[in-house]
Amino acid sequence: MRERDIHHLFVTYYPALKSFAERLVKSSETAEDIVQDVFLRLWEKPSALEEAKANSAYLYQMVRFKAIDYLRREKFMDNAIRNYVANLAEEEEEAYLEEEVYRRMDEAIDTLPPGVRSVLTLSLKGHSAKEVAEMLDIAVETVKKQKQIARRMLRERLVKILLIFVH
Amino acid sequence: MKKYSDYSIIADLLVRSLEEGLTSEEEERLSQWRKENDRHEALYKRLHSSSFWESHPQWKYREEVAEAWKRLYSRRMRKQRMVRRMYWGVAAVVAISIGTFFLWREPSIIEPVVVENETIVPGKKQAELILADGRSMVLNEAMSIRSLEEKGVVIRTEDKALQYVDKRQDEALSYNTLRVPRGGEYTILLSDGTKVYLNAESEMTYPVAFRGEAREVKLRGEAFFEVASNRVQPFIVHTEQFAIRVTGTEFNVRAYADEAPSATLAEGSIQFWKGNQMFPLHPGQQAALKNGEIEIRKVNLEDAIAWRYGVFSFKNIRLEDLLSELARWYDIEIFYQNPSLKDLHFTASFQRSSNMEEVISLLERTQKIKVNVNGKTLIVQNK
Known part of the structure; x- marks a missing residue:
């Protein structure tokens, strides 16, 4: 059961945590090692796993500790690094928010039907309705409609909404 | 580290601000946060710009999840094997001393x-x-x-x-x-x-x-x-x-x-x-x-195809068709006290993960029907 939970957390958070770690240590290889260490820890310590399941911010915290640990331990303990670690707190909030906002949006978008999903993804990337229509070879009106549908479905997923009428 | 749970609330507000899903109170709370310092405001603007979505590292890292999991898994297995080897030492001695040979297979x-x-x-x-x-x-x-x-x-x-x-x-x-x-x-x-x-x-x-x-x-x-x-x-x-x-x-x-x-x-x-x-x-x-x-x-x-995405979406559907769909998902039986109820038409959409009470209260909110639950049977009556 533990393996299943860990796998689920891994699939859900790996991209965000790796990107988060990379911001802190500036190396994608080290970032991956750090994320792996964090997940190994979840395997060894059931209470950590429970905490991570209940509160995803905990995973970011674990990554942060490991990252600082790494920065301290590694050879670059010169002044520049010391200053960097000291100022990390300011960047941390931003790093966490950027990764987590992206991840949550991405997760919600992922649950949309394929058609509306591609319209929305292209729109988020800044393409106009006309450009999207050309890229997907559909009518501009369709793009607009699909965008509306996508936004509505997305809102429904972000906040669980229930609606009903009768006639 | 209370800090991170505060961050998590802000993350939630930011996500929903992207889809204009905020209530006015939440809007207020988010705008307070934006005013706290320049970095917050800059971050807000960045999240609301299209370039943020264009090239994010998470795109790339998503592709490698399966590979990364394999690596993690084999690291984990190696660690475990080292522990297990110690047990095997003991087991081998026991097996030899009673003169039996075991073939061990992990249950699949x-x-x-x-x-x-x-x-x-x-x-x-x-x-x-x-x-x-x-x-x-x-x-x-x-x-x-x-x-x-x-x-x-x-x-x-x-x-x-x-x-x-x-x-x-x-x-x-x-x-x-x-x-x-x-x-x-x-x-x-x-x-x-x-x-x-x-x-x-x-x-x-x-x-x-x-x-x-x-x-x-x-x-x-x-x-x-x-x-x-x-x-x-x-x-x-x-x-x-x-x-x-x-x-x-x-x-x-x-x-x-x-x-x-x-x-x-x-x-x-x-x-x-x-x-x-x-x-x-x-x-x-x-x-x-x-x-x-x-x-x-x-x-x-x-x-x-709403069901495939975890949603029930009914547009102008006969009550009987709507409820027979729910019956399959919630594994329930439906009993109509008056057969004419079956022909009422409903429009509704909700998550498949909704619990039965939520769904019933929705249906009843229409003021047209009343639903009683008896074990695993729904009894549908006129309001």
Whole structure:
């Protein structure tokens, strides 16, 4: 059961945590090692796993500790690094928010039907309705409609909404 | 570290601000946060700009999740093996001293106990797999197949889906059946890479690996297909009354015994076959069989395949049809005190994970009906 939970957390958070770690240590290889260490820890310590399941911010915290640990331990303990670690707190909030906002949006978008999903993804990337229509070879009106549908479905997923009428 | 839980609340507000889903109080709270310092305001602006979504590292890292998991898993196994080796030292001594030889094999299937209760709950991942030799096993959230081999094909569960991996490509056809009960759904990844989502009370029979000229499966009930493209080996879904033939596309097939069967196309193109008559379908079109007649119409794709995305979406639907759909998912029976109630029309949409009380209170909010629950039966009355 533990393996299943860990796998689920891994699939859900790996991209965000790796990107988060990379911001802190500036190396994608080290970032991956750090994320792996964090997940190994979840395997060894059931209470950590429970905490991570209940509160995803905990995973970011674990990554942060490991990252600082790494920065301290590694050879670059010169002044520049010391200053960097000291100022990390300011960047941390931003790093966490950027990764987590992206991840949550991405997760919600992922649950949309394929058609509306591609319209929305292209729109988020800044393409106009006309450009999207050309890229997907559909009518501009369709793009607009699909965008509306996508936004509505997305809102429904972000906040669980229930609606009903009768006639 | 209280800080991070505050961050998490801000993350939630930011996400919903992107979709204009904030209440005015939340709006206020977020604008306070933005005013706290310049960095916050800059971050807010960045998240609301399209360049943020254009090239984010998470895109790239998403592609490597499976590989990274493999690496993590083997690291974990190595660690465990070191611990186990110590036990084996002891075990070997015992075995030799009593003069017996053990062949140890790890059990391939884990089967914890399932707890049943009488309350009504939404459907969940569950199915029964029937192997070619007639053996069957139950699959659900708690039970998985680590690895099983049939005719050179490896069968396992991964990520809550049943998966077939063709290793040898030289054996004859061998068929499995996946049966999803009421109150269930299950996903299966066939050996050609085609993904099939089976809805409640549905059953599909398929070869463990595809040989010959066509990829053919048999379906009862409802399924959504994402067919892996293969022009030379078309994919054919047989139901009792019709067949669908495609080369690679996404579509929904609905063939429950108690209603008019239909097929709906999401992407690409499919051929709807009834006997030797063929009807091509375009995206957004649905072919339905009514009293043996084929009827092709445009449908709202969002509603037709909502279930696949975890949503019920009903537009102007007879109460009887709406409730029979819910009955399959919540595994309940419906009793109407007055048959005319069946013809009331409803429009509703809600998550499939909603609990029964929520759904009932929604239906009752219309002031047209009253619903009582007795065990696993819903009794529908006039208001």
